[in-house]
Amino acid sequence: MTDAASPWLIVGLGNPGPEYAGNRHNVGFMVADLLAERMGGRFKAHKARAQVVEGRIGPPGPSGRRVVVAKPSSFMNLSGGPTTALRDFYKVPVANIVAVHDELDIDHGALRLKLGGGDNGHNGLKSITKSLGADYHRVRFGIGRPPGRMPVADFVLKDFSSTERKELAYFVDRAADAVEALVLEGLERAQTTYNS
Numbered sequence: 001m002t003d004a005a006s007p008w009l010i011v012g013l014g015n016p017g018p019e020y021a022g023n024r025h026n027v028g029f030m031v032a033d034l035l036a037e038r039m040g041g042r043f044k045a046h047k048a049r050a051q052v053v054e055g056r057i058g059p060p061g062p063s064g065r066r067v068v069v070a071k072p073s074s075f076m077n078l079s080g081g082p083t084t085a086l087r088d089f090y091k092v093p094v095a096n097i098v099a100v101h102d103e104l105d106i107d108h109g110a111l112r113l114k115l116g117g118g119d120n121g122h123n124g125l126k127s128i129t130k131s132l133g134a135d136y137h138r139v140r141f142g143i144g145r146p147p148g149r150m151p152v153a154d155f156v157l158k159d160f161s162s163t164e165r166k167e168l169a170y171f172v173d174r175a176a177d178a179v180e181a182l183v184l185e186g187l188e189r190a191q192t193t194y195n196s
Helices: 024-039 080-090 123-132 152-156 162-185 187-194
Strands: 008-012 044-046 050-057 065-072 097-103 111-115 137-142
Touching: 008 024, 008 080, 008 162, 024 050, 024 065, 024 097, 024 137, 024 152, 024 162, 050 080, 050 162, 065 080, 065 162, 080 097, 080 123, 097 123, 097 162, 111 162, 111 187, 137 162, 162 187
Parallel strands: 008 065, 008 097, 097 137
Antiparallel strands: 044 050, 050 065, 111 137
């Protein structure tokens, strides 16, 4: 069960640095950036080795939810350390943590929301699960499988194709909507609306 009084921690997964900014692997950062923009906040460096924005989402007043949107400053495969440090600092129950990440096994742009589960070979999730256990929420952003025999590592560290980029802003916007729905309405309602 999520705790209504506790804040939510939304962790966009990606790799730091401008050379990775447009990569498929960095779609979690893209969603985090949009959520921060919607909250009217700016990312600030946090001692937990992350960039964070604190604010509220939802209607003003008691039905709005306190959230911390974070982008770990570590590389993807070390995301667990900053996530755990932020959980401890903000006193966030694991059930109020959401990881937003790229997902190979879902078509480009499709979304799936879930609670718990495996890491499916995703190094960011592997690191978080090792630190926190598996019982956190995930917003899985489909990037599809690599074409031909391209290695997965090369595919996720490439920028979205020009065709994919035409719709990317729409899909990132929809993923941010899904995160907000998850926090405000709960997993089942958000899944009904956004799982594709």
